Amino acid sequence: MNRLSLTNLPTKPAVEPGGLSVGIVHLGIGAFHRAHQAVFTERAAQLTGDSRWGISGVTQRSAAVRDQLAPQDGLYSVLTRGGGAASIEVIGSVREVLAASEDPAAVVQRIADPRVGVVTLTVTEKGYRARSGGGLDLTDPEIQADLTGRPPRTVVGQLAAGLARRSGAPLTVLSCDNLVANGPYLARLVREYAEAAGLAGEQFEAAAFPASMVDRIVPATTDADRDEAARLLGVRDEAVVVAEPFIQWVIEDAFAAEQPAWDAAGAVLTADVAPWEQAKLRMLNATHSMLAYLGALRGYETIAEAVRDEDLATAATELMRVDVVPTLTPPDGLDLTAYGESVLERFANPALKHRTAQVAMDGSVKLPVRLLGTVQDRLAAGAEPYAAALAVAAWMVYVSRTAGLDDPQAARLQSAAASAGGPAALVDALLAVDTVFAPNLRENKTFRSLLVDHVTALTR
Numbered sequence: 001m002n003r004l005s006l007t008n009l010p011t012k013p014a015v016e017p018g019g020l021s022v023g024i025v026h027l028g029i030g031a032f033h034r035a036h037q038a039v040f041t042e043r044a045a046q047l048t049g050d051s052r053w054g055i056s057g058v059t060q061r062s063a064a065v066r067d068q069l070a071p072q073d074g075l076y077s078v079l080t081r082g083g084g085a086a087s088i089e090v091i092g093s094v095r096e097v098l099a100a101s102e103d104p105a106a107v108v109q110r111i112a113d114p115r116v117g118v119v120t121l122t123v124t125e126k127g128y129r130a131r132s133g134g135g136l137d138l139t140d141p142e143i144q145a146d147l148t149g150r151p152p153r154t155v156v157g158q159l160a161a162g163l164a165r166r167s168g169a170p171l172t173v174l175s176c177d178n179l180v181a182n183g184p185y186l187a188r189l190v191r192e193y194a195e196a197a198g199l200a201g202e203q204f205e206a207a208a209f210p211a212s213m214v215d216r217i218v219p220a221t222t223d224a225d226r227d228e229a230a231r232l233l234g235v236r237d238e239a240v241v242v243a244e245p246f247i248q249w250v251i252e253d254a255f256a257a258e259q260p261a262w263d264a265a266g267a268v269l270t271a272d273v274a275p276w277e278q279a280k281l282r283m284l285n286a287t288h289s290m291l292a293y294l295g296a297l298r299g300y301e302t303i304a305e306a307v308r309d310e311d312l313a314t315a316a317t318e319l320m321r322v323d324v325v326p327t328l329t330p331p332d333g334l335d336l337t338a339y340g341e342s343v344l345e346r347f348a349n350p351a352l353k354h355r356t357a358q359v360a361m362d363g364s365v366k367l368p369v370r371l372l373g374t375v376q377d378r379l380a381a382g383a384e385p386y387a388a389a390l391a392v393a394a395w396m397v398y399v400s401r402t403a404g405l406d407d408p409q410a411a412r413l414q415s416a417a418a419s420a421g422g423p424a425a426l427v428d429a430l431l432a433v434d435t436v437f438a439p440n441l442r443e444n445k446t447f448r449s450l451l452v453d454h455v456t457a458l459t460r
């Protein structure tokens with residue numbers, strides 16, 4: 001079967017790929033970017049006819065996505081799976097793919113290109129190389145290596161080096177990762193890196209780092225997904241991504257200069273992203289993680305299977321209703337009860353096959369973002385965060401039972417867990433991990449006692 005390319009196009013993208021110039025650099029061109037920001041960008045170009053916002057995608061570690069997209073002239077498809085028949089759309093906005101591991105200097109050069117107005121990022125929580133609680137981890141070996149002056153391999157190093165070499169219009173740097181206040185969080189990292197590297201200049205002062213909340217469930221693509229895309233397209237697409245129908249993007253309206261008309265494409269521009277972001281991270285992402293850990297412990301392969309287990313659905317509902325909702329100030333127009341119900345309905349989409357193991361990975365950096373803020377707020381209010389503690393306890397048991405744990409701190413976590421005999425010892429060993437738990441949580445007796453009760457029940 002032929003491979004998708006400009007000469008083997010079963011359906012035309014909404015934009016003319018050859019007519020687009022590169023105006024966006026995307027760091028971390030994984031599955032999510034291709035099903036989210038690239039789709040908004042495509043729709044914005046279609047609606048406005050503005051051809052300045054083609055995307056230069058950067059693969060950070062493995063060059064696999066570059067190898068999938070390059071023979072396809074950057075074209076790929078989004079396979080949308082909802083309740084009815086799947087639909088498929090070819091996207092033409094990605095105009096080049098750079099592999100940072102092979103040519104790091106090219107990435108810096110692209111960021112410095114005066115025609116580039118926006119850098120977007122989806123590099124996972126660990127890709128920021130931050131200390132727990134925020135700020136650059138200057139002990140990180142890759143950060144240290146970048147600071148010696150090599151062409152930078154870290155995302156923060158790439159941004160600082162690119163900013164230092166820019167002239168012309170100021171740059172907007174837009175994090176699209178699931179982090180608390182992702183814009184200011186990244187701005188601080190870049191500032192601290194620039195200080196450590198002795199980089200300065202007006203481009204640093206003028207750059208903007210708006211916060212954003214992103215939402216669309218995009219599981220890792222499987223071979224079965226590629227086969228289905230081939231059946232639907234009549235050509236082979238090695239870079240297809242699978243997504244649910246739901247798509248949402250809320251962006252702080254604080255750009256440094258011009259930006260694509262993402263608002264025309266359905267993105268919400270607002271002065272304050274925080275209420276949207278907090279609701280999403282604490283409700284959707286927290287219950288996602290809870291279902292991943294509890295689901296994996298019960299042997300479920302996918303989130304859809306886990307949420308169909310009545311006990312787990314009840315636990316997720318209780319987490320949102322009892323622990324999370326009292327900590328939130330909802331954005332105007334968002335009914336939190338209805339939102340919680342819609343989240344569980346989305347998780348139950350059987351066509352998505354989002355693996356519990358995928359959502360469970362990197363727990364040490366996800367827990368503080370998704371669950372521990374809720375725990376802190378509930379304890380401060382004098383309440384017992386029973387359901388949130390259950391999610392944390394499930395992570396602890398998962399850590400202790402999972403061979404080959406996929407986590408940036410796997411070695412430390414698993415050696416702590418291995419030395420623990422019994423539930424209380426496991427809780428104490430993992431609570432002591434100071435890169436995950438803040439001192440007040442490590443010392444909180446109520447939290448510890450809830451964790452011991454839950455771990456005891458989960459390991460019975």
Ligand SMILES: NC(=O)c1ccc[n+]([C@@H]2O[C@H](COP(=O)([O-])OP(=O)(O)OC[C@H]3O[C@@H](n4cnc5c(N)ncnc54)[C@H](O)[C@@H]3O)[C@@H](O)[C@H]2O)c1
Pocket residue numbers: 027028029030031032033058059060061062122123124125126127128155176177178179214215216217218219220
């Ligand atoms: N997939 C989703 O449903 C979804 C939804 C909302 C937000 N997100 C955000 O997008 C991120 C990426 O998700 P995805 O589905 O594209 O995952 P993915 O595995 O397909 O891609 C991850 C990307 O991050 C890069 N990366 C990973 N570790 C890195 C590191 N240590 N340093 C630099 N770069 C690194 C990889 O090179 C890759 O480009 C998530 O972590 C999350 O913050 C994802």
Ligand SMILES: O=P(O)(O)OC[C@@H](O)[C@@H](O)[C@H](O)[C@H](O)CO
Pocket residue numbers: 124125178214215216217218284285288289358359
């Ligand atoms: O992508 P991760 O690994 O950071 O988190 C897994 C999921 O919880 C997450 O991707 C959700 O699917 C997403 O946040 C929905 O918008």
